[in-house]
Amino acid sequence: MISRTERLLNYAILVLFATVALYPVLLIVSTALSPDRIGDTGGLHFGNFADAWDQGRFGSYMGTSVTVAVLVVGMASLFSVMAGYAFGTMRFRGSEVVFYIILLGIMVPAEALVIALYFDLREVGLTNTLVAIVMPQVAQSVAFGTFWMRAYFRTSSREVVEAARLDGAGHWRTLWRVLVPMGRPAITTMLVLMFMWTWNEFLIPLVMATSEDLRTAPLGLAFFQGQYTSGTALLAAGATLVALPVVVVYLFLQRHFIRGMVEGVAK
Amino acid sequence: MAGATVEDHRKKERVTLPQEIRSGETTTRRAGRAGQAPARRRRQGPPGEPRNLAYLYILPAVVVFALFIGMPLVRTATFSLYEWNGLGASTWVGLDNFQQVFTDPQLRGALTHALVLIIFYSAIPVTLGLLIAATMMRARRMRGLAVFRVLIFLPQVIPMVVVGIAWRQIYQPDGPLNDLLRAVGLDGFARPWLGDYTWALPSVGLVGTWVGTGLCFVLFLAGMAKIPRELYEAARLDGSGPLREFFAITLPAVRGEFAVALTLTIIAALKTFDLVYVMTSGGPGRETTVPSFEVYQRAFQFGQVGSAAALALVLTATIFVVTVLVNRIGAGDDDTTPNPRRRLSRRAAARQEAR
Numbered sequence: 001m002i003s004r005t006e007r008l009l010n011y012a013i014l015v016l017f018a019t020v021a022l023y024p025v026l027l028i029v030s031t032a033l034s035p036d037r038i039g040d041t042g043g044l045h046f047g048n049f050a051d052a053w054d055q056g057r058f059g060s061y062m063g064t065s066v067t068v069a070v071l072v073v074g075m076a077s078l079f080s081v082m083a084g085y086a087f088g089t090m091r092f093r094g095s096e097v098v099f100y101i102i103l104l105g106i107m108v109p110a111e112a113l114v115i116a117l118y119f120d121l122r123e124v125g126l127t128n129t130l131v132a133i134v135m136p137q138v139a140q141s142v143a144f145g146t147f148w149m150r151a152y153f154r155t156s157s158r159e160v161v162e163a164a165r166l167d168g169a170g171h172w173r174t175l176w177r178v179l180v181p182m183g184r185p186a187i188t189t190m191l192v193l194m195f196m197w198t199w200n201e202f203l204i205p206l207v208m209a210t211s212e213d214l215r216t217a218p219l220g221l222a223f224f225q226g227q228y229t230s231g232t233a234l235l236a237a238g239a240t241l242v243a244l245p246v247v248v249v250y251l252f253l254q255r256h257f258i259r260g261m262v263e264g265v266a267k
Numbered sequence: 268m269a270g271a272t273v274e275d276h277r278k279k280e281r282v283t284l285p286q287e288i289r290s291g292e293t294t295t296r297r298a299g300r301a302g303q304a305p306a307r308r309r310r311q312g313p314p315g316e317p318r319n320l321a322y323l324y325i326l327p328a329v330v331v332f333a334l335f336i337g338m339p340l341v342r343t344a345t346f347s348l349y350e351w352n353g354l355g356a357s358t359w360v361g362l363d364n365f366q367q368v369f370t371d372p373q374l375r376g377a378l379t380h381a382l383v384l385i386i387f388y389s390a391i392p393v394t395l396g397l398l399i400a401a402t403m404m405r406a407r408r409m410r411g412l413a414v415f416r417v418l419i420f421l422p423q424v425i426p427m428v429v430v431g432i433a434w435r436q437i438y439q440p441d442g443p444l445n446d447l448l449r450a451v452g453l454d455g456f457a458r459p460w461l462g463d464y465t466w467a468l469p470s471v472g473l474v475g476t477w478v479g480t481g482l483c484f485v486l487f488l489a490g491m492a493k494i495p496r497e498l499y500e501a502a503r504l505d506g507s508g509p510l511r512e513f514f515a516i517t518l519p520a521v522r523g524e525f526a527v528a529l530t531l532t533i534i535a536a537l538k539t540f541d542l543v544y545v546m547t548s549g550g551p552g553r554e555t556t557v558p559s560f561e562v563y564q565r566a567f568q569f570g571q572v573g574s575a576a577a578l579a580l581v582l583t584a585t586i587f588v589v590t591v592l593v594n595r596i597g598a599g600d601d602d603t604t605p606n607p608r609r610r611l612s613r614r615a616a617a618r619q620e621a622r
Contacts, residue, residue: 010403014411017399018418021481024433025421027443031436079328086324095321098329105336107590109538111559112583115566115576116342117335119353139335142328171320200426202541203559207567218428222545225432235432243429250424254417257424258485261531 028243031236048237058238060213061220062245065199068216071134072198076141077191083142084149085175089161099150105143110136114207121208132208133216137201141194152186153179189256192249196257199246217242340583347577352570364577374578376553377561380468381537384557387472388479388536393528395476396483401517404491416488419481427478431545434474435461438546461547467554471542479535483528490524491517526597533589537582558582 033044036051053059086092087099117136121127156179164174180187205216215223221242225235250257347364351357368374403409422430437444438460445457460470498516507515518525540559543549549556549564556564558578566575 007409010409011411013399013403014415014419017481017484018415020477021419021422024430024437024477025425027436028429028433075331079331083325083328086321090318090321090324092318092321098325101337102328102332104587105332107586108336108340108583109559109579109586111538111540111562112343112579113336113339115562115572115579116339116346118567119346119572120339120342135331136335136339139331142331143336146328196424202426202428202544203563206544207563218426218541221426221428221432222541225545232436236436239429239432243425246424246426247421250421251417254420258416258420261423261482261486 025243028236028239031232032240034233034236036233045233048233049241052234052237052241056220056224056234056238057212058217058220058224058241061215061217062241064214065217065245067130068133068137068205069195069198071130072137072141073191073194075134076138076145076194077187079138079142080145080149080190081175081180081187083146084151084153085179087146087150088153088156099146102143102146105139106147110140110201110203114203118207127208128210128214129208130214133205133214136204136208137198141197145190145194148186148190149183152183156183185256188253189260192253192256193260195249196246343576343579346572347580349573351572353566353572354570357573360573364573365581367574368578368581371574373553373556374558374561374574377556377558377578380555380557381539383468384472384475384536384539385533387469388475388539389529389532391476392479392483392532393525395480396485396487396528397518397521397525400484400487400491401513403488404494404517416485420485421481422478423482427541428545430474430478431542434470434477435546438470462551464551464554467547467551471539471546471555474542474546475532475536475539479532482531486524486528487521490521494520523597526593529596530590530593533593534586537586537589 032048033046034048035045036048083102087095113136117132118127121132126132160178160182161174164178169177200218201216202218202222205214205219206222209215209219212220221235221238224238348359348361349357350360350364368378436442439445440457440459444460448454448457458466460466463470494516499512502512502516538559539557540563543555543557543560544563547555549560559582562575562579562582564575565571565578
């Protein structure tokens with residue numbers, strides 16, 4: 001159908017495009033594997049990762065990030081599934097208004113929240129706690145998740161719900177035993193997006209975490225950079241560690257990442 | 268939050284889709300088909316659902332939302348009416364802080380920088396993505412396309428802090444970019460990019476271009492994959508060249524994707540924070556300050572909480588307006604504008620009949 005030259009040209013464009021997209025990533029990885037100290041010989045220095053993990057304290061930062069991600073994604077997805085179920089399958093007074101307010105909430109940037117959150121949480125002694133880092137992000141993810149799950153529940157088959165009910169399943173059982181297993185693709189997409197946003201979030205932990213123990217991975221990395229501008233190999237090793245979890249999840253579930261952002265228009 | 272706007276757009280589209288029917292009506296229709304009285308079913312709502320139960324289901328979401336988005340937003344609005352250093356007493360200043368957003372040269376500088384960043388984050392990636400996708404459109408069944416798509420989309424998922432560190436290294440005085448320039452004999456162009464008063468902002472912007480182009484490309488490629496082939500065949504029968512094809516068929520067909528790409532990238536530009544924090548800290552001088560960075564510095568470093576709050580609200584309002592305006596472009600395509608698909612296919616049909 002398409003000519004040979006055109007095909008070659010297309011591949012050339014793709015290769016160029018992919019090279020540009022990958023170059024900074026490969027640069028960081030190769031720097032991370034380069035000798036850190038003057039006098040070190042060539043070869044691949046995997047030891048840099050161990051150094052970053054211990055001396056650079058990236059082990060601790062990654063630990064905090066894992067805790068935050070588990071809490072945020074866990075709570076936000078649970079609340080979103082429940083709220084989406086109600087908005088998508090039940091009729092109740094005020095549902096439209098409440099839903100549209102939540103929808104507007106999706107657009108509110110963290111910048112407009114952190115100022116008040118910081119000073120008000122300081123008032124009650126909650127800054128520099130997990131609560132302060134986790135809960136605002138739960139709220140942001142819930143706004144998105146409620147919207148996302150409502151869309152799924154609206155398209156879910158009414159026959160299936162009715163059949164479940166005839167079998168004697170209550171609303172709670174219908175949700176968790178029937179609708180949630182059926183909606184696994186939609187839910188996976190939601191989980192994956194929430195995880196990515198939470199892992200990459202910078203401003204909220206920057207404002208809320210004042211002690212080093214509560215630094216998330218991106219935050220720890222930014223501070224590490226500020227302290228050791230010269231330790232490039234170690235810095236790059238840290239950067240690689242910080243990006244690794246998201247990139248790995250992305251490589252396994254790339255369809256969900258891309259779909260999450262693209263599907264909105266693909267319908 | 269990045270996905271928000273896609274979702275918002277999606278919602279808009281859903282509203283216009285015929286198959287998207289409010290749940291109550293769906294029940295009615297189904298019930299009608301089953302031969303039951305629609306009115307009775309409708310009054311009952313979805314079968315077996317005591318509707319007050321819904322309040323329990325939405326309770327956790329609503330509480331978290333109210334406490335951590337609703338309240339802070341209202342409180343930020345309150346803060347914006349005062350002058351406060353974050354510790355002592357506060358003074359009521361009315362709308363002075365808002366006036367300051369547009370008159371204070373430092374804040375106006377930050378807003379101007381945001382506009383420049385929109386060119387790099389949005390205008391260039393959308394144009395590039397559109398052009399590349401249009402060139403490659405006929406290659407949709409190419410082998411390996413899926414792998415390339417994954418690689419090209421990758422910059423979207425990497426934490427911005429990591430992106431900033433990678434690009435800082437590229438821009439170093441003895442970094443790869445200057446090496447490249449020297450290698451091709453453009454020694455005069457080599458410079459410490461992030462320390463250069465003229466070039467620091469475009470250098471940060473270019474990173475935004477890098478992040479956004481893949482997203483736009485993937486979006487447009489997906490949109491173009493849905494255009495029926497016959498349209499192009501019909502256009503070719505009509506004797507239109509590639510340029511006309513692009514403007515008459517391709518561009519109108521990806522209007523929705525265009526709106527989403529614009530919204531996502533413009534908002535990313537307006538919310539730039541991590542990159543500036545990691546790469547330049549607003550410098551040299553204040554050449555790369557952006558609204559988010561000013562919000563952060565004023566609220567937490569300079570003790571100008573009221574001013575920071577006002578700027579944050581202006582930023583929020585801008586994001587709302589951009590989202591609504593841009594989505595208008597994408598939403599109006601079904602009946603308000605002449606549909607090139609229909610026009611062309613009708614012509615094609617006429618030709619076939621003539622034959």
